[in-house]
Amino acid sequence: MHGSLTAVATLAWRNLWRNHRRTLIMLMAIAIGVWAMIFMSALMRGMTDQMVRNGLHTLPGEVQIHHREYRSDPSVVNSMEPPSGALLQALEGPPIAAWSSRVRVPAVIASERSTRGVTLLGVDPAAEGPLGSLPDEIIQGRFLKDADDRGVVIGASLARRLETRLGKRVVIMSQDPDNNVADRGTRVVGIYRARLSGTEDRFVYAGRTVIQGMLRIDNLVSEVALTADDYRHVSAWYPRIEAAAGDELEVMPWTELDTFLGTMLGVQDGFALIFMVVVFLALSFGLVNTLVMAVFERVREIGLMQALGMRPGLIMAQILLESLYLLCLGLLLGNVLALVTIKPLEAGIDISSVAQGMEMMGMGATLYPVLSVWDMGMSTAVVVILGLLASLTPAWRAARLDPVAALNET
Amino acid sequence: MSSISCKDLCKTFRQGEEVITGLDHVCLDIEEGAFVCLSGPSGSGKTTLLNAMGGLDTPDSGEIIVGEQRVDQLDKAELADMRLHHIGFVFQAYNLIPVLSARENVEFVMQVQGVPARQRRQQAQQVLNEVGLTGLESRLPAEMSGGQQQRVAVARAIANQPALVLADEPTANLDTRSAAHLMDLFVTLNRERGITFVISTHDVRVMAYARRLISMRDGMIVGDEHQEPRVMAVE
Numbered sequence: 344m345h346g347s348l349t350a351v352a353t354l355a356w357r358n359l360w361r362n363h364r365r366t367l368i369m370l371m372a373i374a375i376g377v378w379a380m381i382f383m384s385a386l387m388r389g390m391t392d393q394m395v396r397n398g399l400h401t402l403p404g405e406v407q408i409h410h411r412e413y414r415s416d417p418s419v420v421n422s423m424e425p426p427s428g429a430l431l432q433a434l435e436g437p438p439i440a441a442w443s444s445r446v447r448v449p450a451v452i453a454s455e456r457s458t459r460g461v462t463l464l465g466v467d468p469a470a471e472g473p474l475g476s477l478p479d480e481i482i483q484g485r486f487l488k489d490a491d492d493r494g495v496v497i498g499a500s501l502a503r504r505l506e507t508r509l510g511k512r513v514v515i516m517s518q519d520p521d522n523n524v525a526d527r528g529t530r531v532v533g534i535y536r537a538r539l540s541g542t543e544d545r546f547v548y549a550g551r552t553v554i555q556g557m558l559r560i561d562n563l564v565s566e567v568a569l570t571a572d573d574y575r576h577v578s579a580w581y582p583r584i585e586a587a588a589g590d591e592l593e594v595m596p597w598t599e600l601d602t603f604l605g606t607m608l609g610v611q612d613g614f615a616l617i618f619m620v621v622v623f624l625a626l627s628f629g630l631v632n633t634l635v636m637a638v639f640e641r642v643r644e645i646g647l648m649q650a651l652g653m654r655p656g657l658i659m660a661q662i663l664l665e666s667l668y669l670l671c672l673g674l675l676l677g678n679v680l681a682l683v684t685i686k687p688l689e690a691g692i693d694i695s696s697v698a699q700g701m702e703m704m705g706m707g708a709t710l711y712p713v714l715s716v717w718d719m720g721m722s723t724a725v726v727v728i729l730g731l732l733a734s735l736t737p738a739w740r741a742a743r744l745d746p747v748a749a750l751n752e753t
Numbered sequence: 754m755s756s757i758s759c760k761d762l763c764k765t766f767r768q769g770e771e772v773i774t775g776l777d778h779v780c781l782d783i784e785e786g787a788f789v790c791l792s793g794p795s796g797s798g799k800t801t802l803l804n805a806m807g808g809l810d811t812p813d814s815g816e817i818i819v820g821e822q823r824v825d826q827l828d829k830a831e832l833a834d835m836r837l838h839h840i841g842f843v844f845q846a847y848n849l850i851p852v853l854s855a856r857e858n859v860e861f862v863m864q865v866q867g868v869p870a871r872q873r874r875q876q877a878q879q880v881l882n883e884v885g886l887t888g889l890e891s892r893l894p895a896e897m898s899g900g901q902q903q904r905v906a907v908a909r910a911i912a913n914q915p916a917l918v919l920a921d922e923p924t925a926n927l928d929t930r931s932a933a934h935l936m937d938l939f940v941t942l943n944r945e946r947g948i949t950f951v952i953s954t955h956d957v958r959v960m961a962y963a964r965r966l967i968s969m970r971d972g973m974i975v976g977d978e979h980q981e982p983r984v985m986a987v988e
Contacts, residue, residue, distance in 0.1 A: 652833050750844065
């Protein structure tokens with residue numbers, strides 16, 4: 344069997360190069376098809392990645408811990424104790440890269456001229472920094488110094504809407520646990536810019552201790568946000584945090600906190616697969632045509648091999664091997680082409696001309712293509728599996744040739 | 754394995770509306786080590802009979818026994834195995850694999866048989882020497898003359914040491930000198946190795962080498978005579 348396969352493999356390889364031009368054209372077609380599959384997937388993955396990261400930035404964190412009622416009623420009544428004991432131990436150990444506890448309540452902010460509904464975040468800047476949940480850029484003033492900072496930091500868009508500016512006084516209002524109005528006048532100490540203007544309108548940052556005092560909740564917090572090394576692997580570690588948190592608290596990964604965001608990865612993979620299959624279907628016509636021509640041109644030779652005692656299965660294997668060689672070479676070229684063209688673009692593609700439209704999808708003005716081994720693997724699998732399936736018909740026809748008729752073919 | 758027995762073989766072909774008789778109740782016994790020529794005009798059924806004996810074509814009725822095996826009852830894979838291990842074929846149009854060198858063409862059948870590389874190479878070189886192609890082992894078919902190509906085809910047919918060689922008009926595309934050399938080679942192989950040869954031809958010069966001459970017409974055997982070969986192999 345080994346000898347037969349070696350003979351067939353040698354024949355398949357040499358036959359592939361009998362018609363150089365045809366083989367090279369088909370190789371180029373496969374390579375460009377594979378490149379297109381990987382390139383488009385890299386762009387789509389870049390978009391998805393950015394949407395998810397922006398979403399996680401807004402959430403923030405890959406996992407959040409809340410009071411069990413907080414998600415249905417995110418008021419100060421449903422606050423929780425800050426982490427301690429087993430939960431604190433779990434949060435301080437690997438793979439947790441950073442965590443922060445914060446107060447997060449719905450509030451109203453009023454300037455001299457306007458009033459807006461916002462989400463008030465009482466944060467500890469030292470803990471929020473590693474979590475990556477601080478504003479992208481402070482364009483005026485400064486960010487909060489610590490949890491006791493008495494100022495507020497608002498977004499540039501919100502500042503415009505409130506018709507206020509750096510150094511001006513604003514009033515923030517919310518409710519304390521007894522449903523009384525809790526408010527305090529404060530000064531705008533910083534104005535931030537975010538990737539999404541919606542974020543600038545929504546979030547107002549203040550010192551955690553100051554907000555806890557305003558709301559009269561001692562050291563209670565609304566949520567604990569935590570992050571590890573890669574948002575894709577969250578399901579591997581969050582059950583440990585869940586176990587440490589106990590039944591009193593609700594521990595949820597980002598995929599459940601924001602179900603739209605959570606389905607993005609699956610949708611992206613699905614779209615990529617569909618795109619790959621569509622591209623390959625177009626390619627498969629060329630591939631099948633190449634193989635049909637190759638069989639058609641070698642009918643006599645196939646008849647001869649049958650006459651010499653080659654079993655139909657080996658004839659079929661020879662044609663399939665020819666196809667496999669062609670596909671593998673095309674894949675190699677396509678992957679190299681993708682690597683060479685995508686790597687330099689990973690620094691970012693400026694899409695500011697369509698930034699407003701992209702922002703609606705949760706993206707910024709720069710697109711960062713992501714070259715993924717998974718996409719390369721998926722395109723390889725699609726090309727090899729579908730390619731061999733498409734090659735089955737010509738291979739089957741070759742194996743079914745009648746040796747006498749084939750030998751008499753002129 | 755080398756004795757052939759055909760009983761009441763019939764085979765018809767359809768060509769449009771017309772039914773052509775390929776074999777018409779052919780009965781024939783060929784003994785082991787024979788050197789037989791099938792003669793007759795084109796369309797007389799020589800090739801059809803050879804193809805049936807070699808398991809390339811199946812008769813409509815009748816039975817063929819090659820050695821101990823009922824060839825007409827074997828399936829495709831079994832027929833392929835029988836051809837691979839027991840029968841050598843030489844065709845009119847050389848029929849070499851164009852992408853393989855002379856040696857690789859000879860080795861091909863042995864490779865499919867699973868003969869180890871070293872033994873294969875030795876055997877291929879030996880038969881190539883035997884057919885007078887020493888020094889041309891690395892040439893591709895396109896780089897050889899018709900006579901040389903036919904010798905490669907013969908070398909391939911005998912390399913796996915078959916008991917039976919079926920040759921269909923092997924000299925049809927060769928000049929007189931190359932044809933004589935080829936027939937000399939057949940006679941020598943028949944005499945020295947005891948290989949049974951069944952050769953279809955309508956060339957009287959080829960018939961002169963045969964010890965038994967079977968004449969066919971319209972799918973029937975119309976003559977079967979034993980003769981003293983009028984031409985002997987050149988030593």
